[in-house]
Amino acid sequence: MSQIESQPTLREVNIESRRQRILEAARSLIAGGGMQSLSMRKLAAESGLAVATLYNLYGSRDEILFALIQDGVDRIVPILDAEAPIEEPLARCRAVITVSVRFFAENEAIYRPMLVASYAGLSAGADADRRLAKQAASMQREGIEQAIAQGLLKGSLDPDRLGEQIYHGYELAAVQWGFGLLDAAGFRARALYGMVLALLAVASDAVRPELEAEAQGLERELAAVAVRSSPRRKQFA
The missing domain is CATH 1.10.10.60 (Homeodomain-like)
Structure with missing residues (x-):
């Protein structure tokens, strides 16, 4: 039955x-x-x-803001599954960044001021920030664990800590984008660069040349990114 x-x-x-x-x-x-x-x-x-x-x-208002962020994450997950299935773990790790950056950029009128307010401690609160950080880091951890299972990465470091480190780099790039110090291309390149450096720490010989070449390409992108102060900064505070 x-x-x-x-x-x-x-x-x-x-x-x-x-x-x-x-x-x-x-x-x-x-x-x-x-x-x-x-x-x-x-x-x-x-x-x-x-x-x-x-x-x-x-x-509370803060819980509404957290729900708004969570709703964005919920919209991103099916895009991730379609564009980079977990069976392709390194592509999945990249897509966690590229898909979310694209989503933020497409909805910048909503998420840019939220990022700035969060950085200033005016939004959502520390508990919400921790919940979001844990969820975002777990997305990277899943890809890392699958890459270890496939022999693409070594299991010498904790996938949870690697995921957290990748998220911290992403978070800094997101804040810089929020304040207008990076454009969307710079946000993407800076976050990806941090991810690639973290993965290089545990890269197998099979994927190390690929990751090193990717890092070099991202360095060139970052050198070309226009880093600027935003005249709109006060507007988002």
């Missing part, structure tokens, strides 16, 4: 619909007026819901 998957109840459907209305309202407010425009009262008005409903569904 086949197991029948449980269907969401009408109440669950309505709750999820309200959650999505809140997230869409947050996107609209941030894109239109930056982080300073995002208050619970404005979110309630934009979403057509009561302030009490926002608190009941998310608990």
Whole structure:
């Protein structure tokens, strides 16, 4: 007898619909007026819901912001699976960076001010930052573990620590992009360069020449990147 998957109840459907209305309202407010425009009262008005409903569904403004980031991650994962399946682990590690950079750049009116606010300690909070960092690092860890299983990388270092190190480099590049110090191409190149250097620490002889050549190419890209101060910096603070 086949197991029948449980269907969401009408109440669950309505709750999820309200959650999505809140997230869409947050996107609209941030894109239109930056982080300073995002208050619970404005979110309630934009979403057509009561302030009490926002608190009941998310608990706080910071939790809404974290949910907005998580929603972005959830959108990225199926793109990763389509463009770089885990069976191609080094391509997967690269795609974790390139797909997310592309997603941020395509939605910069939303994510640029969020990154700046997060860096300034004005958004989401330390717990949310830790949760996001752990999830992002785990995406790299999965690729690294598969590459070790295929003999492409050595298992001499902890995949979790390598994933965290790659994420830290990505995070710095993301903040520089947020403040306008890097364009999208620079964001991508800097984050990939950090990833390649981390992987070179455990590269097998079979892939070391490929990774070294990739690092050299990224160095040339970084040399050509226009690093500039952003006249919009205060706008995003």
